[in-house]
Amino acid sequence: MPVTETTIEANGMTFRARMAGGGGEPVILLHGFPETSHMYIPLMERLEGEGYRCLAPDQRGYSPGARPEGVENYRYHRLAEDIGAFADWMGADRFHLVGHDWGALAGWAYVCSMPERVLSWTALSVPHAQAFGTAIRNDPDQAQRSQYVQLFVQEGAAEAAFMANDWAVLKGVWSASDDAEKAEYFSVMSQPGALTAGFNWYRASNGIDPANEEIVFGEVTTPTLLIWGNQDRAIGRTGVVDGEQYMKGSYRLLELDAGHWLVQEKPEEVVDAVLAHLRANPA
Template identity: 45%
Template sequence: MPPDLGRLPIMRIDARGLEFVVRAGGPERGEPVLLLHGFPQHGGEFDEVVPALHAAGLRTYAPDQRGYSPGARPAEVEAYQLPELVADTVALLDALDVEAAHLVGHDWGAAVAWAVAAAHPERVRTLTAVSVPHPAAMAYALAHDPKQKARSSYMVLFRQAGKAEKALLGLRAAGLRRLLRGVGDTARVAAYAEPMREPGALTGALNWYRAMSGAALGAVGPVTVPTTYVWSDRDNAIGRGVAELCAQHVTGDYRFVELPGVSHWIPDEAPAPLAEAILTRVRGTA
């Protein structure tokens, strides 16, 4: 089992022939919230966010997604295409006997959450997307916005099999630790970096980038469910232009929350404002 940041009980859920590690907490009869992590983290990135959700009576589930759970690590790059990640999320809801959940996603987890909300609105009560905008907005920016293309240039390395693993894992994962500097102290960095040193773990995580295509991102449709998008103005990966473009891809009630002075690692750096944004959306207030 990968190192955990916190205190939540661990479940193992079988879905689609894979086994997912899931952190669960809060009142068992509370409205369900599914939290999807990003790269290169795991479900523990929400450990400082969920206490406020539990106090509000919500039940939370934070899975380690495909490539991150040791029992859900296919070898083929094609197994990490966006439709597969969406299908995992729906299958997890089925396995948890959850008809519809409040969906929260950060980074790559946000991309999946957007796609789930677009394709399966009947399974999503509300959406809170964190850092990464709607995939179609991202696809457009990568094709037409030079500033966003520059911000996303790290993806060129991440898509190179072998080279990326060497760059990030060499010298006891020094590159990965530098990437994670914004999450907090040394112990918090290690809580994310150490699981990525397990055989095949980083490759599984990087396969999300290697399976990514502009066509698949651009094919994600508009989101009709009540949606909040949380962006931070010191995010080195996501610029204001694409963040503001996101609104064009939501037809439901929409709120844009900007967190000043916060980096890309919002759940780690600003858990209280993020929890407030989630609860505001869940409660249906603006």
């Protein structure tokens, strides 16, 4: 069956979502900023063909029915609650988890707090949250790469910058996406409150700082695959390398000659690697 669009009820909210597959092991896929579940269509089509059952929600802030006001509603523990609720909606006690960008940070929060529910974990672009946060604070290269976050956390100023000149900055982010993908992203991000909600993910974490969080970003026992592009302008090597110290289960780093938008830039390599990781960690 093809990838279909639906709505699901989870954690007291209504999420727009994409689904594929009628049976098999469940896979939850989490997008980042400023994208939607559309980014995962190529991966979902392949996974469905291999017998997996996929759910990719438009996450908190990106779904009109799941767009709470207030920065506090976008803290890591809220994002993790959503993931558990998505699995509950699927009727899945255990599931495979895939996340890109902020979806990866949400995924790290979940595997650090509820590892018993995750069969395998694939992080795209973003390393372990504690290692990444430490790199932002202590590594000059990563600090420079993360300068943009200082704008994103400024309420009002960030929105104005992205909306200026017919949303030129926002539209420029999607240079790796095709026209259909860009059209969907803009249709969502231009909705009232959506851009602010997207920025609230940054604001709630004090600029991607996992310190003083309800969730402790510690050791990871879940079988983990990290796929990172060595041309990623936002995420340097330091956090990627330092994150390995937290991996206490099976762990693999796949380094690609790519930027931040891995699924769009290297679709075949990403899909093949994710599928192999899922197959290596069956229910």
